[in-house]
Amino acid sequence: MIQDIDTRFDAIQREKGEIPKEIEKLKGDLDLLKRAMEQDLSTLEELKETRRKAERELEEMEPRFKKSKSRLNEVKSNKEYQAILKEIEELKELISQKEEMVIGCMEEIEIQEKECATNNLRWEESQREFQIKEQESSQRMREFDEEVQSLSGRRGELSQQVDQDLLKRYDSLRIHLKGQVVVPVIEFVCQGCHLGIPPQQYNDLIRGDSLQSCHNCNRIIYWGGDEG
Ligand SMILES: [Zn+2]
Structure with a gap:
């Protein structure tokens, strides 16, 4: 009888030891998720910065492009005309490259924003699960403590009755x-x-x-x- 009580004591002790480990593991999973989220957010920020930079460069090219075009009307020699034409072609090429870059960025930003939104949902869900688990665990701890107390009482009574x-x-x-x-x-x-x-x-x-x-x-x- 006393042995039954002690066996139960041991089992409770073992289970009580497992609870903090479970919580620790869940916390580790949450930390991993948090780091992944931060990584995605910083990727998003980098993409936005690349896009802003390309847009600024496009704005700066606009007056240069206009100026080259107006100079076409003032040229005096064919050689000069050809040189300006070449310059305009090069600028056009550069502008279309930058525009493609901006479009590419926008597409990636859209993908990355969706990823971040999904991450957020998963994060909230994981946190809710964690809180529930934590509450359950402390509830179980309390139940164990109560059981230990009542078992101790019974063990005390039984101890007085045996040799x-x-x-x-x-x-x-x-x-x-x-x-x-x-x-x-x-x-x-x-x-x-x-x-x-x-x-x-x-x-x-x-x-x-x-x-x-x-x-x-x-x-x-x-x-x-x-x-x-
Ligand atoms: Zn033996």
Whole structure:
């Protein structure tokens, strides 16, 4: 009975240990998502800056283009005319390159903005999930604490009813051994260490008039019947 309570204590302890790890993992996922979002946002900013720069350059080219065109009317030689024509062609080429760049930027900005919006939705959802998980976890922690308290009470009551020497032995075994301290022996085999016990001791166990412990693992043993 006391052992049942202690087994439950151990289980609670294990589960309580897992809860912070789960929370920590979720937090790590959130941080990753946050970093991805920041990365996408900065990519978006870079695209916008590239677009602004290209637009400024286009604005600056406009007067140069007009000036070259008006100079065409004032030329005196064919050579000069050809030179200005070439200049105008080059400017035209440059302008169309910049315009294409602006259009390309705008398309990428649109894609990137959608990505950021999706990220935001996912972020909000993940945060909601995290908060729910966190609340559930602290609720579970509280329930565990309540259970531990009531188990402690019951253990106290039971402790007063059992043989005090046996309890002492049990408690000191519990400190050194992991898991069950009181185990059955089934068909000569101790279920704690899975090693055999001598036939004489086995007969004593079946008679059940003395307290026995396993010579291999020291656990307190009792006869568990002959069926596995
Ligand atoms: Zn044993």
